[in-house]
Amino acid sequence: EDQVTQSPEALRLQEGESSSLNCSYTVSGLRGLFWYRQDPGKGPEFLFTLYSAGEEKEKERLKATLTKKESFLHITAPKPEDSATYLCAVQARNTDKLIFGTGTRLQVFP
Amino acid sequence: DTEVTQTPKHLVMGMTNKKSLKCEQHMGHRAMYWYKQKAKKPPELMFVYSYEKLSINESVPSRFSPECPNSSLLNLHLHALQPEDSALYLCASSEGTAWNYGYTFGSGTRLTVV
Numbered sequence: 751e752d753q754v755t756q757s758p759e760a761l762r763l764q765e766g767e768s769s770s771l772n773c774s775y776t777v778s779g780l781r782g783l784f785w786y787r788q789d790p791g792k793g794p795e796f797l798f799t800l801y802s803a804g805e806e807k808e809k810e811r812l813k814a815t816l817t818k819k820e821s822f823l824h825i826t827a828p829k830p831e832d833s834a835t836y837l838c839a840v841q842a843r844n845t846d847k848l849i850f851g852t853g854t855r856l857q858v859f860p
Numbered sequence: 861d862t863e864v865t866q867t868p869k870h871l872v873m874g875m876t877n878k879k880s881l882k883c884e885q886h887m888g889h890r891a892m893y894w895y896k897q898k899a900k901k902p903p904e905l906m907f908v909y910s911y912e913k914l915s916i917n918e919s920v921p922s923r924f925s926p927e928c929p930n931s932s933l934l935n936l937h938l939h940a941l942q943p944e945d946s947a948l949y950l951c952a953s954s955e956g957t958a959w960n961y962g963y964t965f966g967s968g969t970r971l972t973v974v
Contacts, residue, residue, distance in 0.1 A: 786962075786965075791970065792967050793968050794950075837902060837903075846910065847905055848905065850903055
């Protein structure tokens with residue numbers, strides 16, 4: 751069964767304190783792994799798609815990496831406006847479904 | 861236009877009411893989706909439309925009825941809902957289900973069933 755597990759569930763960081771979020775997955779043939787940011791009461795906002803092991807993508811203070819079993823979202827020198835829930839999702843081959851993890855709630859304090 | 865627009869943003873309905881949620885996109889995306897999200901939970905897929913045809917129904921109760929009148933519009937008709945159906949209903953679109961591009965989500969409709 752295709753599964754996505756994210757850790758930690760919640761993370762509190764001081765502004766400027768870098769850290770990483772983890773997304774472990776099992777899927778029968780990966781089509782793509784997606785990272786989204788979600789603010790309370792809003793829809794998820796697309797951040798990255800990763801397609802194959804070894805791939806990396808960056809956007810401002812965020813960097814996503816992918817291995818055959820997991821993905822990391824690295825946050826460098828975070829700011830309070832980075833506070834949100836970060837969702838990881840995978841799509842298997844031959845399916846139209848995105849399977850989401852339960853997310854990591856990130857809080858960044860000044 | 862790079863947005864998915866959902867209306868209304870908030871909806872309160874009684875268990876005997878009939879209401880509809882609307883979703884619109886003008887990005888030329890050929891796949892559209894309905895997701896349901898409960899508080900502090902990930903989005904759960906309900907329906908997928910590909911080229912205006914229903915391709916996935918995740919065993920959703922018949923009190924939820926999707927409709928795709930054209931490639932830009934997606935509706936979700938609601939009838940005889942239960943209080944446990946209260947949730948954030950998210951619409952999303954993508955260039956096509958055969959492609960692994962990121963989905964674009966709308967801001968959602970916050971539904972409360974009383």
